[in-house]
Amino acid sequence: MKAPSIKALEAGPRTREAVDAFFANHSFPIVEGHSITFVWRGDAEAVHLKHWVFGLPSSQQLARVDKTEVWYLTLQLPPSSRVEYKLEVVRNGHGEWMQDPLNQNTARDPFGGNSVAHGTGYEIPTWIHEDKSAAKGHRDEIWIDSKTFGRRGFGLYIPSRFQRSRYYPLLIVHDGHDYLRYASMGNVLDNMIDRLEFADAIVVFTSSPDRLHEYADDERHARFLTEELVPYVERLFPLDAQPQSRCLMGASFGAVAALSTASRYPGFYGRLLLQSGSFAFTDIGDRNHRGPLFDPVVAFMNRFRAEPAPVSERVFVSCGMYESLIYENRSLVPLLLSTGMDVRYVEARDGHNWENWRDRLREGLSWLMPGPFLHVYE
Amino acid sequence: MTSTVVLLGPQGTAPDIGDALAEHGIRGPVALVRAGYQEREAEDAAMVATLGVPAVNLTLHARSVSVFREDGEFTAAYQARQHRLRHIQTFYRVRLDKIDDAARTVSVRYVEPELLEQEEKVSVDQFRHIDADHVDRCNALRAMFDTRWRPAQRPLIAKHHDEIRAILETCDALVIAGGHVASLLNRLQLFDVLGLAADKPVFGWSAGAMVLTDRIVLFHDFPPYGSDIAQVLDSGLGLAPGIVVLPDPRRRVNYKATLGIQRFARRMAPATCVAMDPGARVVFENGSIVRAVGARLTTSGQVDQDWDGSPSRFSSPFLRGVPL
Numbered sequence: 001m002k003a004p005s006i007k008a009l010e011a012g013p014r015t016r017e018a019v020d021a022f023f024a025n026h027s028f029p030i031v032e033g034h035s036i037t038f039v040w041r042g043d044a045e046a047v048h049l050k051h052w053v054f055g056l057p058s059s060q061q062l063a064r065v066d067k068t069e070v071w072y073l074t075l076q077l078p079p080s081s082r083v084e085y086k087l088e089v090v091r092n093g094h095g096e097w098m099q100d101p102l103n104q105n106t107a108r109d110p111f112g113g114n115s116v117a118h119g120t121g122y123e124i125p126t127w128i129h130e131d132k133s134a135a136k137g138h139r140d141e142i143w144i145d146s147k148t149f150g151r152r153g154f155g156l157y158i159p160s161r162f163q164r165s166r167y168y169p170l171l172i173v174h175d176g177h178d179y180l181r182y183a184s185m186g187n188v189l190d191n192m193i194d195r196l197e198f199a200d201a202i203v204v205f206t207s208s209p210d211r212l213h214e215y216a217d218d219e220r221h222a223r224f225l226t227e228e229l230v231p232y233v234e235r236l237f238p239l240d241a242q243p244q245s246r247c248l249m250g251a252s253f254g255a256v257a258a259l260s261t262a263s264r265y266p267g268f269y270g271r272l273l274l275q276s277g278s279f280a281f282t283d284i285g286d287r288n289h290r291g292p293l294f295d296p297v298v299a300f301m302n303r304f305r306a307e308p309a310p311v312s313e314r315v316f317v318s319c320g321m322y323e324s325l326i327y328e329n330r331s332l333v334p335l336l337l338s339t340g341m342d343v344r345y346v347e348a349r350d351g352h353n354w355e356n357w358r359d360r361l362r363e364g365l366s367w368l369m370p371g372p373f374l375h376v377y378e
Numbered sequence: 379m380t381s382t383v384v385l386l387g388p389q390g391t392a393p394d395i396g397d398a399l400a401e402h403g404i405r406g407p408v409a410l411v412r413a414g415y416q417e418r419e420a421e422d423a424a425m426v427a428t429l430g431v432p433a434v435n436l437t438l439h440a441r442s443v444s445v446f447r448e449d450g451e452f453t454a455a456y457q458a459r460q461h462r463l464r465h466i467q468t469f470y471r472v473r474l475d476k477i478d479d480a481a482r483t484v485s486v487r488y489v490e491p492e493l494l495e496q497e498e499k500v501s502v503d504q505f506r507h508i509d510a511d512h513v514d515r516c517n518a519l520r521a522m523f524d525t526r527w528r529p530a531q532r533p534l535i536a537k538h539h540d541e542i543r544a545i546l547e548t549c550d551a552l553v554i555a556g557g558h559v560a561s562l563l564n565r566l567q568l569f570d571v572l573g574l575a576a577d578k579p580v581f582g583w584s585a586g587a588m589v590l591t592d593r594i595v596l597f598h599d600f601p602p603y604g605s606d607i608a609q610v611l612d613s614g615l616g617l618a619p620g621i622v623v624l625p626d627p628r629r630r631v632n633y634k635a636t637l638g639i640q641r642f643a644r645r646m647a648p649a650t651c652v653a654m655d656p657g658a659r660v661v662f663e664n665g666s667i668v669r670a671v672g673a674r675l676t677t678s679g680q681v682d683q684d685w686d687g688s689p690s691r692f693s694s695p696f697l698r699g700v701p702l
Contacts, residue, residue, distance in 0.1 A: 366603045
């Protein structure tokens with residue numbers, strides 16, 4: 001498949017001026033209808049597209065426009081897709097991974113950053129940006145001396161309209177500092193609360209120094225949250241101590257931690273927001289292809305799948321269509337529904353990344369803990 | 379019975395409450411209710427300026443805060459009632475979803491159109507039944523609370539009643555602003571403001587108009603979580619009977635959803651569903667509409683933008699409230 005823009009370049013004189021004009025007249029990658037063309041310019045032995053779209057080869061070679069230094073690869077990209085990628089440029093037999101120098105759209109994560117391709121119709125949500133007219137919540141870091149884990153710090157968000165005379169719901173965010181850094185969660189909370197879409201809530205951002213173990217159905221983690229952290233925050237703030245006013249959320253292993261904690265304390269957390277959960281399971285045997293780190297997750301999920309229970313009341317599940325966990329998440333939804341819990345499931349044409357999780361926050365948070373927008377008529 | 383009741387649309391950029399007061403000959407001070415603004419109740423300067431007459435803020439929200447702070451026994455019981463009402467609302471909402479699911483499932487079956495039309499009536503009847511049941515349960519819970527706790531006889535509340543009555547006696551009208559509709563309804567009930575206002579003219583907009591009707595309906599076709607179904611919150615105060623007020627419809631109602639409008643209007647019948655944009659107005663005298671400017675959602679799924687207050691006419695016995 002060759003994109004019209006590449007065909008036009010090939011049909012032309014292929015002079016330096018023509019190539020310069022090609023680059024001056026396009027933004028990159030080039031999106032034409034439902035196709036996307038990745039382009040790199042320079043001298044190399046080979047150029048590869050590296051991405052994490054499950055179902056496509058993770059490395060694909062770019063072709064060279066003959067007699068130029070222009071490399072290209074055209075792929076089908078369904079509308080509203082969002083794809084993170086890098087380019088690998090091979091010189092002297094050595095491949096170097098880099099962000100696309102022609103693309104200003106980038107996303108950060110704990111491992112660095114990627115270039116981002118937006119398919120037709122994808123728009124960065126407006127509600128993730130700072131709105132100067134929106135009242136800002138107060139952010140803080142506090143510490144707890146935990147019997148389970150020793151001294152731990154966590155982030156805190158206090159809504160701008162906070163008053164001691166009112167009672168507030170509590171939202172606990174696994175990998176909370178990453179949600180703040182990579183998913184714009186501070187702006188999202190400010191904007192949603194200001195627009196009455198999310199409840200005025202106390203939000204606690206937890207982080208773990210050993211998340212792959214503590215989040216993998218670790219009894220200590222559930223006990224820490226439920227028997228130490230929540231009571232501690234309840235002593236600090238006027239919280240509405242009802243299941244309907246407690247929400248656990250997380251992504252990837254953080255979603256496992258949220259579901260497994262709720263399962264260990266059924267009825268305590270009435271709201272769950274589970275994003276791209278690493279809900280690995282087996283239908284036979286007890287080892288999953290994902291490796292030993294997943295063994296406790298598999299054991300937990302297999303138990304949950306054998307006897308699904310209404311451990312919470314309302315559960316929002318989201319997952320990207322382009323991530324390998326889509327199968328596990330799709331499989332989870334009917335199980336959750338079978339328990340009588342209220343479940344909402346959303347898929348996006350995106351991968352296992354922070355901006356996918358960011359883009360689903362408004363829908364999930366407003367459904368789980370809506371602000372008063374439905375009650376306010378001014 | 380209050381003789382004149384005037385309902386208005388939102389008062390955002392082009393307020394017309396001043397015109398409405400003037401047209402009804404209100405020259406003297408008015409009593410202003412801003413309890414729907416909760417903690418921002420006292421920030422009333424800009425709003426008072428739009429009235430064109432002097433105003434006294436009844437500070438119902440602040441009064442309720444003082445009651446809740448000082449009368450611990452009553453407050454505990456009141457909060458328990460509110461918790462129960464919220465749970466009832468949630469369960470009603472779950473059942474609504476299931477009825478909506480069933481209605482949609484039935485509506486896409488490949489059978490005779492006449493049978494589908496009959497089934498649609500069954501679906502609407504189920505909505506109507508659960509709506510009515512919800513209102514009954516809310517009313518019963520409130521009545522039980524009032525019987526047990528007799529708010530008007532609590533010394534602190536009685537003191538506020540006396541103060542509010544004294545203010546109202548010096549005012550020519552009662553003006554109820556919008557805001558949080560449940561908060562507003564609860565404060566108006568707690569201090570029996572309409573009872574104390576006796577037959578003075580009452581003006582209300584947005585949430586302030588909703589609470590004056592006999593049924594309050596929460597609605598938003600474009601919620602942040604995608605879609606939602608309208609739900610009855612509670613009984614209103616009943617001064618403006620027979621209509622369902624839908625403020626700010628251009629932002630909240632999907633006018634393109636013909637089937638949705640049709641089902642909603644049928645569900646609320648025989649009440650008239652009035653969409654109230656800025657500039658809309660409905661005037662009641664002695665409990666009947668005497669004139670109106672607004673839009674009406676019809677049982678055929680249309681939006682009648684030139685509704686003048688004429689009552690809705692229903693050819694079907696079902697829509698006249700007669701059981702099938």
